Amino acid sequence: PLTLAIRVTPLGGDLPGSAAVFHDVTELRHLEKVRKDFVANVSHELRTPITAIRGYAETLQGGALGDPQVAARMVDIIHRQSERLSELVEDLLELSRLESREVKLRVQDVSMALVSTRAAEVVRHKAQGKRIALELNVPPDLQARGDERGLEQVLLNLLDNAVKYTPEGGRVTVVGGQEDGRCVVHVHDSGVGIESRHLARIFERFYRVDKGRSRDMGGTGLGLSIVKHLLSAMGGEIRVESQPNEGSTFTIFLPATVPSEATAG
Numbered sequence: 619p620l621t622l623a624i625r626v627t628p629l630g631g632d633l634p635g636s637a638a639v640f641h642d643v644t645e646l647r648h649l650e651k652v653r654k655d656f657v658a659n660v661s662h663e664l665r666t667p668i669t670a671i672r673g674y675a676e677t678l679q680g681g682a683l684g685d686p687q688v689a690a691r692m693v694d695i696i697h698r699q700s701e702r703l704s705e706l707v708e709d710l711l712e713l714s715r716l717e718s719r720e721v722k723l724r725v726q727d728v729s730m731a732l733v734s735t736r737a738a739e740v741v742r743h744k745a746q747g748k749r750i751a752l753e754l755n756v757p758p759d760l761q762a763r764g765d766e767r768g769l770e771q772v773l774l775n776l777l778d779n780a781v782k783y784t785p786e787g788g789r790v791t792v793v794g795g796q797e798d799g800r801c802v803v804h805v806h807d808s809g810v811g812i813e814s815r816h817l818a819r820i821f822e823r824f825y826r827v828d829k830g831r832s833r834d835m836g837g838t839g840l841g842l843s844i845v846k847h848l849l850s851a852m853g854g855e856i857r858v859e860s861q862p863n864e865g866s867t868f869t870i871f872l873p874a875t876v877p878s879e880a881t882a883g
């Protein structure tokens with residue numbers, strides 16, 4: 619690859635010699651492309667709901683108000699699209715705060731049963747509507763080192779996806795345990811699954827396997843990037859295994875609780 623050399627003179631001036639810093643130009647170009655793609659993606663994602671809102675508002679002004687049934691349908695679309703806009707803006711802000719490390723995480727011992735239960739309560743209604751069996755199997759004493767609110771968000775994003783990408787009558791299960799001294803939580807679903815060529819990319823911002831379907835389902839394409847950032851800020855990680863039409867398993871790994879003897883001194 620091309621390399622670029624920058625000569626750096628020590629600021630103090632009295633230190634002899636200089637250091638050469640080599641930057642990989644291909645890496646710089648790559649970062650620039652990532653930034654441009656991001657701006658393009660954000661603009662596109664914002665433009666879609668804005669166009670719908672403006673279009674329907676203009677149609678209403680143009681006379682559609684005269685037909686109450688048609689008008690009601692349009693107002694409903696305007697409402698849903700504006701909700702989508704705020705969801706998008708919230709996710710973008712959360713991601714940008716995480717990336718600039720502005721989010722202050724309060725790392726402590728967190729009960730994984732508690733955060734899983736809270737997250738499951740949020741999606742339970744949606745699961746019931748699709749007759750999806752939602753089961754939790756997390757030992758009550760399973761604890762991890764992490765930020766409670768952040769972990770709840772992680773579980774919520776994973777469960778929300780699991781329910782979203784699982785057809786009627788399916789199954790979503792959360793299983794917690796310990797492995798090699800780490801706290802491990804699996805989120806299984808019996809849903810549509812993900813082809814292997816997409817697996818490595820689903821944690822990228824705005825990457826969606828099926829753009830149209832995911833957008834219709836109300837996704838922003840940012841959920842998994844937020845999950846990945848939150849976990850890495852807590853010293854954790856996430857992995858995924860999936861088979862198309864059979865389902866997916868997202869597994870999170872977190873530092874386990876340190877025994878109190880080890881923290882003393």
Ligand code: ADP
Nearest residue numbers: 779780783820826827832837838839840841842
């Ligand atoms: P979205 O808001 O679109 O759901 P995410 O960042 O949460 O965005 O996920 C990125 C993409 O990964 C989704 O659009 C979907 O294609 C895929 N995906 C995520 N979770 C699942 C799952 N449990 N089953 C199948 N596909 C999934």
